[in-house]
Amino acid sequence: MILRTLPDRFTSRLRSERVAARLGIWLGVSFTVAFATGLFSHFTQHPPAWLLWPSRPVNLYRVTQGLHVVGGIATVPLLLAKLWTVYPKLWQWPPLRSAGHAAERLFVLLLVAGALFQLVTGLMNIAYTYPWPFGFVQAHYWTAYVTYGALVVHVVNEWAKVRRHLWTRVEDPDRRRFLTTVAAAAGLAALVTAGETLTPLERLAVLAPRGPRIGPQGVPVNKTALAAQVTGVIRDPAYRLAVTGAVRAELSLSLADLTRLPQHTVRLPIACVEGWSVECEWTGVRLRDLVRLAGGAPDAVVTVESLERAGSYRVSEVRPPHWNDPLTLLALRINGQVLDADHGYPVRLVAPNRPGVMQTKWIGRVRVA
Amino acid sequence: MRWIGYAAGCALVALGGHGLVTGSDPAGWALWFGGVVVAHDAVLAPLVLLAGVAMGRLGGGPGGGLGRAPRAALVLAGTVTLATLPTVLAMGRRADNPSILPLDYGRGLLMVLAALTVAALTTRLTTAPARPGSPPGQETAAWGTAAWGTPGRGMAGLGVPGWASRTAVAVGAGLAAWSVAPMDPAAALPLGGLAGMLLLHASDG
Numbered sequence: 001m002i003l004r005t006l007p008d009r010f011t012s013r014l015r016s017e018r019v020a021a022r023l024g025i026w027l028g029v030s031f032t033v034a035f036a037t038g039l040f041s042h043f044t045q046h047p048p049a050w051l052l053w054p055s056r057p058v059n060l061y062r063v064t065q066g067l068h069v070v071g072g073i074a075t076v077p078l079l080l081a082k083l084w085t086v087y088p089k090l091w092q093w094p095p096l097r098s099a100g101h102a103a104e105r106l107f108v109l110l111l112v113a114g115a116l117f118q119l120v121t122g123l124m125n126i127a128y129t130y131p132w133p134f135g136f137v138q139a140h141y142w143t144a145y146v147t148y149g150a151l152v153v154h155v156v157n158e159w160a161k162v163r164r165h166l167w168t169r170v171e172d173p174d175r176r177r178f179l180t181t182v183a184a185a186a187g188l189a190a191l192v193t194a195g196e197t198l199t200p201l202e203r204l205a206v207l208a209p210r211g212p213r214i215g216p217q218g219v220p221v222n223k224t225a226l227a228a229q230v231t232g233v234i235r236d237p238a239y240r241l242a243v244t245g246a247v248r249a250e251l252s253l254s255l256a257d258l259t260r261l262p263q264h265t266v267r268l269p270i271a272c273v274e275g276w277s278v279e280c281e282w283t284g285v286r287l288r289d290l291v292r293l294a295g296g297a298p299d300a301v302v303t304v305e306s307l308e309r310a311g312s313y314r315v316s317e318v319r320p321p322h323w324n325d326p327l328t329l330l331a332l333r334i335n336g337q338v339l340d341a342d343h344g345y346p347v348r349l350v351a352p353n354r355p356g357v358m359q360t361k362w363i364g365r366v367r368v369a
Numbered sequence: 370m371r372w373i374g375y376a377a378g379c380a381l382v383a384l385g386g387h388g389l390v391t392g393s394d395p396a397g398w399a400l401w402f403g404g405v406v407v408a409h410d411a412v413l414a415p416l417v418l419l420a421g422v423a424m425g426r427l428g429g430g431p432g433g434g435l436g437r438a439p440r441a442a443l444v445l446a447g448t449v450t451l452a453t454l455p456t457v458l459a460m461g462r463r464a465d466n467p468s469i470l471p472l473d474y475g476r477g478l479l480m481v482l483a484a485l486t487v488a489a490l491t492t493r494l495t496t497a498p499a500r501p502g503s504p505p506g507q508e509t510a511a512w513g514t515a516a517w518g519t520p521g522r523g524m525a526g527l528g529v530p531g532w533a534s535r536t537a538v539a540v541g542a543g544l545a546a547w548s549v550a551p552m553d554p555a556a557a558l559p560l561g562g563l564a565g566m567l568l569l570h571a572s573d574g
Contacts, residue, residue, distance in 0.1 A: 012421070076452035077444075080413075087414050109406070110382060116405035123452070128461025128469055133397030142388035143402070149381025156374035177572065181441045184571035188445055188564055189452040192481060203556040204563070206477030207453040209461075215468030226465040342466075 003093055010088040014178045021158070021165035022179055023082040028155060030075045031115070035148045037068040041273060042141055044355055047319070055325040058352035062271035065355070066197035069275025072122050073193050077185035079115055081178075107153040114147030126209050126274045196276040210276035216340040219280055222272060222356060225341035228308045230362045234345055241330075241347055245303075245368035248295025255346050258332060261285045261293075266327045272356040282350045284331035287323045287366075296368040298324060304349050305365040316358040318351065327352045330363060417447075438492035441571040442485040445564075449481060480546040480557055481564055487545035488538050488565035492572055495534040539565045 044053055044061060096102045118140065125136050132139075155162070170176045195205025199212050210220050225231045233239075241258060243251035253261075264286055271277035291302060302318040322328055328351040332339060339345040344361025351359065389398055424435050424443065435443075450457070457474040542565025546557040 010418075073452050077448035080417075080448055080451070083409065083414065084417060087410075087418075090410060107378070107382075112409075113402050113406045116409055117402050120405050121401075124455045124461075127455035127459070128463070129455050129458070130461075132401055134394040134401075138393045139389070139398050139401075142385045142393060143398075145381045145385030145388065147385075149378045149383075149385060152374055152378035152381065156371055156378065177437070177441075180573070181444050181571040184441070184567040185445045185448040188481070188567050189449050191563060191567075192449065192453065192477070192560070193456075203553075204560045206472060206480055206556060206560060207449075207456055207474060208472075209456045209470050210468065211471050214471040220468040221466060222469075224465045227463075 003091065006091040007088045007093065013172075014175055015085050015088065016172070016175060017161055018165045018168065018170055019175050019179060020082065020085045021161050022170060023078060023085060023182065024158065025162060025166065026078050026183075027075070027082055027115075028151065030071055030078060031148065031151055033071055034068055034075070034118070035144055037064040037071075038141070038144055040064050041068065041355065045273075045358060052319055052321050053353070055322045055328065055352050055354075058327065059269060059271075060353045061355055062197065062269045062277045065271055065273060065275055066194075066277060069122070069126060070190050070194045070197065072119060074186040074190040076119055076123075077182055077189060079119060081182040081185075083112065104157055107150045107157075110146055111150035111154050114143055114150055117143050118147055128209070197271075199278060208276070209274070210272075212276060212278035216342045217334055217337055219270065219278060219334065219343065220272075220276060221342045222274075223311070223313075223361070225345075225362070228306070228311060228362065230307050231341060233307050234341060234362050239346060239364075241363065242365045243290060243294045243368070244365060246296060246300060247291075247368050251290070251294050255332075258285055258330070258347065262289060263332075264326070264329060266329060266350075268327060268350050268352055270350070270356050270359060271354075277356075281335050282329055282331040283333040283336075284329040284347070284350075286326060287318065287328045287330055287349070287351075288326065290330065290366065291323060291368060294368065300368045303367040303369065304360045304363050305367065306360050307362040307364040313357045313360070316349070316360045318349070322351045322354065325352060330366075436493050438489040438568065438572040442489035442568055445568060445571065446482055446485050450478065453478070476550055480549045480560060483545040483549050484542040484561035484564040485568055487561075488542040488568040489572075491534075491538045491541040491565075492569060495537060535566075535569060538569050541565065542568070 041061070041064065043051065047053060096105065121132070121136060121140050121143075124130065125140070130136060170179060191201070191204055192207040193205055194208075195201035195203065196208035196210045196212055202212050205211070212220065215221050225234065240252045240254055243253070262285070263283055265281060265283045267279055267281050269277045269279045287302065291300065296302070299320050301320070302323045304316055304318060306314045308314045318328070328349075330347050331344075331350045332347060334340075334343055339348060344363070347363045348361040349359050349363060389395055420443070424440055427435050453474075455461070456470065457478050459470040459474055462470050539562040543558040543560075543562035546561025546564070547554050550557045
């Protein structure tokens with residue numbers, strides 16, 4: 001009996017189809033941006049063989065991943081408000097009217113669960129907190145398809161309502177105020193975090209997981225030399241950078257040899273998958289010069305290998321658009337100083353439009369294929 | 370057209386489901402996938418509804434509620450806290466890497482909350498009481514309309530121009546944030562001021 005009348009007990013006049021539609025439109029935009037930027041990030045890190053990402057614009061990955069993460073944080077108030085607005089529908093009676101209605105509700109369940117799951121796991125990932133048994137990357141990636149697929153089905157089902165309310169002003173002042181409050185909450189959430197990538201706002205980023213100028217030599221790091229277990233091997237006086245593979249003459253260069261090659265200085269961002277980024281000044285040898293010196297073909301695929309013995313980002317592939325780019329360096333210095341151990345001493349890769357995890361540190365070998 | 374949408378949506382769901390079954394820990398994933406729904410629908414949402422009922426009953430004046438600005442401040446405070454909670458709790462700190470979660474997040478959150486509190490109080494104080502004769506609130510759910518809906522005349526009614534009361538709210542909020550972080554005025558003053566202006570905008574509609 002209680003269940004039958006429950007939906008009628010939610011009496012707030014702030015709930016309306018138009019408010020739900022408006023919040024739904026905002027969420028549709030935000031989840032589309034998150035899905036697109038997320039896929040871009042995924043396929044930047046795991047490109048199929050035929051896909052050659054361009055190395056420009058230099059800041060493309062920085063912008064897309066900043067949007068992904070800061071946009072995700074700002075989506076939290078939107079999603080909570082939307083769920084509050086439609087909460088009475090959870091208790092509709094009878095719960096299932098027909099097979100079609102059951103299917104519709106199943107997809108809504110997938111959408112709600114997926115949206116909450118993506119925001120919760122994403123927020124915890126940027127705070128380096130992993131209380132779950134699954135791998136974050138796989139779960140966040142595959143759940144994105146489930147969520148966005150359920151969103152597509154939901155939008156098809158609700159399309160008539162979206163069209164009815166898309167260009168109509170919310171007349172009721174209370175409801176308009178409610179929507180403004182939700183937008184202000186999203187804005188405030190972005191304001192206190194965006195500075196970790198939008199450096200002019202860095203002072204305001206009091207709730208961001210990173211400070212863009214906090215870390216060794218004033219730059220954050222994800223993996224330290226200690227965590228990578230390379231503290232001994234990188235200080236070995238017998239260190240050599242090997243250039244091997246499909247080359248005319250293999251090279252074996254000491255650190256002194258590297259510093260005698262033509263040095264170039266570039267400004268490039270280090271842009272992490274977790275959304276923080278900061279531009280630095282890097283000095284070192286162009287990867288292009290090194291491959292040419294060894295006699296590699298211009299369409300070769302270059303692989304840089306770290307001195308780490310294990311780790312999922314020990315090796316990274318640099319395809320022709322990136323290694324032929326004059327901005328791509330094997331860097332020896334950061335902001336005028338010799339690289340700190342945590343920044344990849346003696347040599348690290350730095351390339352434009354590339355996620356931080358693929359800017360391989362502590363490089364011991366460059367393989368040309 | 371409709372069926373193209375359904376087909377595309379189902380294909381994406383199936384692709385994701387297949388990936389989760391083959392490339393992840395399906396049981397652990399399912400626990401979290403269902404768990405977040407239960408946590409929201411059975412815990413968070415009822416708590417918000419209860420808070421809404423309480424807010425509707427507090428205050429008791431004409432309109433029968435806390436007032437617009439305090440309500441908006443609670444919405445902003447609650448959602449921003451949730452959106453940054455894993456960072457604020459900072460359980461991901463690592464001994465070898467002080468650049469991860471480097472800030473004092475308790476203080477950061479307090480700055481935001483202090484700014485919102487002072488902005489809400491200043492807005493409420495500078496807003497004249499609602500018109501007499503506005504109906505008492507009957508709202509029982511969260512963010513109820515009654516109090517929110519009663520339009521105040523603002524300090525304009527007292528002869529104070531709107532820009533002055535707006536400035537008072539922003540400055541008050543900035544100072545409130547500064548009082549939490551006295552060593553950092555360059556962050557606290559603009560942050561608090563902006564938070565105050567967002568709140569003002571929210572409660573103005």
